[in-house]
Amino acid sequence: MNVVETIEQSVIQTENLQFYYDTHHALKDINLKFEEKKITALIGPSGCGKSTFLRTMNRMNDLIPGVKTEGAIWIGKENIIESSIDPVELRKKVGMVFQHASVFPFSIYGNIAYGPRIHGERNKKVLDEIVEENLRAAALWDEVKDHLDQSATGLSGGQQQRLTIARTLATKPDILLMDEPTSALDPISTAKVEELIQTLKEHYTIIIVTHNMQQAARISDFTAFFLNGEVKEYGQTATIFNNPLNSETKDYIAGKFG
């Protein structure tokens, strides 16, 4: 692996990270540092372990029977794969957005207020503020402010995706993991979500999986190229796209496989 630039201010760092689905060794010795308030893109062909990697960082993989994680993932001073870390608390700090917007079949308001309410916020006024603030942050407020009580399932795909982003923001995470957040969206919605992701960088450290090379080039500061469960190359996005050191990276970016 070639780390082109050394990252100074890392908030997340993985150390010899291994991950197994039963006997399948899905992540092999991953050593990555993610910089604070930057966007890092994870690219690579289908099945190379991008989602698996993302899901080790908020311990979503814990919920799959028979998996094993080794090594370390440091977030701040804590190794979050240790059993003393409560994954439920961790997931409040490390939010996740999925490929298919999974809005709850409740109202728009209910979708956002849900997390804070379950986490103990009861004050209606505070909840109202949280809903407005996060819908604004997700660039959805103007489109939905007049029908917050309508079912969220009636929104368009792009609106639903921005709603799930707002919903994630409402639990006040520091880190946002996004797994192909725009792959189910049309170009216009994609553009809106991309724009949103870039504004979010001001407050959040973002790691995004994408199959769209232009997207990775457009929005990310750093890029990691995954292949067969390994990181083949990692560095500044401009470097990875313009002067990749690794021939496989070059071929993948050039569209020769994947």
Place this chain on the structure above:
Amino acid sequence: MSAKRKDQLATAGLYVIVGIIITVLAGLLGFVFVKGVPQLSWQFITSPPQIFKEGGGVGPQLFNSFYLLVLTLIISVPIAIGAGIYLAEYAKDHWIIRCIRVLIEVLSSLPSIVVGLFGFLFFVLYMGWGFSILSGAFALSVFNLPLLVRVIEQSIHNVPKSQREAGWALGFSKWETITTIILPAALPGIVTGIILASGRVFGEAAALIYTAGMSTPIIDFTNWNPLSPTSPLHPFRPAETMAVHIWKINGEGIMPDAAAISDGAAALLIISILFFNFTSRFIGNLLFKKMGAN
């Protein structure tokens, strides 16, 4: 034959099948209503039956049917939801669990008369509850639980995995995810299960004859103290339901207007089922809105 032609034929076939079903249903309902609705009056709905004379009603039986239903649901719904959650969310794929599933399937097709006799031996005699509403409610719970558990497990299971993951990713614990996301999303299916089970309670006679009994003592509808023996709410009194009553007067009714009463009771029973059906859907929707946290 072209694909289009096949499509037309299949569509026509489906319409015919649906037509037959609707005709049979409408015919049945129409028959019951045409014969039964003219018998209905406020007096019929509220007064007790007469044994020898004309002009008796089915008031206590109507009340018993609803009361038994409520008791049965109070007993069986929480158990069924618990079991459904366990099977859908917690149970591992283990041979014991597979055995339990097979058992539930077998139990759900158990003839109601068998459940009735079991209830007689266990609740009436062994527990010493006699012929009583409580014995009946427990027997019907036994009768309904397998069906309810299966329907509830299925509707929980049908909630997409993405909803669960969304809940976990928001930092909800497994239990919070189940109670605040999965159960509300499964609610329409759960309500359907409860309605199906309730239809069986309203219509059930065989399981009740040996448990809730075939008589109703004189009850005083102004006395709502459940501990008093003349109170309608007293759980240890025998309680003949509408369905049992229809069955009984058709077999041994000696009042001169037995046929008319049976017709009226049948219509009333169906109306009750429809009424319950609509109210439970309505309540289900309200609950869904409330759980949806608006």
